[in-house]
Each structure stands twice: as C-alpha cells, then as structure tokens.
Amino acid sequence: MPRQSISFTKPNDDWLKQQIKSEEYTSKSELINSLIRKAREHEKEIEFIRAKLIRSEESVLQQGFTNKNPDEILKGFKAKKII
Incomplete structure (x- = not known):
C-alpha cells in the first residue's frame, strides 16, 4: 500500500486522536481510509x-x-x- 505523509491542523489532529481513543478505529490510517471511502461513496x-x-x-x-x-x-x- 502506498504511504503518504500529511499534516493536520491541531483541531483535526485532536479529533482524529479522539476517534482512535474511543476505539472506533485502530489507527489514523484506518480512519482516513474510511473517511475517503465515505467521501467517494457520497460523490457517486x-x-x-x-x-x-x-x-x-x-x-x-x-x-x-x-x-x-x-x-x-x-x-x-x-x-x-x-x-
């Protein structure tokens, strides 16, 4: 899988960390991929x-x-x- 390096604003990073802390996702990568999938479905x-x-x-x-x-x-x- 290709790797990317991206930067987040503090509020976005805090939100990502909270999602992982709540055990909804196991990593930022999993969460970002999920968000991208949802955005692609929405676009369709x-x-x-x-x-x-x-x-x-x-x-x-x-x-x-x-x-x-x-x-x-x-x-x-x-x-x-x-x-």
Whole structure:
C-alpha cells in the first residue's frame, strides 16, 4: 500500500486522536481510509442524482409541460396511488 505523509491542523489532529481513543478505529490510517471511502461513496450518490436530474430536465424539454390543470394532475396522482 502506498504511504503518504500529511499534516493536520491541531483541531483535526485532536479529533482524529479522539476517534482512535474511543476505539472506533485502530489507527489514523484506518480512519482516513474510511473517511475517503465515505467521501467517494457520497460523490457517486451525487453523480447518480445529478444524472437523474439531467435526464428529467431533458425529458421535460422533449415532451414539454403538461396542459392539465392542478385538479387533473392531482386526480392522476391519486389514480396511480402516488398520494
């Protein structure tokens, strides 16, 4: 595994030490790797949501907005048991 040398601010170093002291993690390396994994997972979730939003926006642009009035829209949702 590649080794890195990094510096922390005092508050961050204190926080890392507290996490290890609480026995949540056994080392700073384990904790940092866990934080990086979580950040990468979060990034994937954001990209998934972004892609969904883009597809939705493109769909609206292709299909246009509805001509239904609010009551008709509500009736459609109720029929599909969305609300």
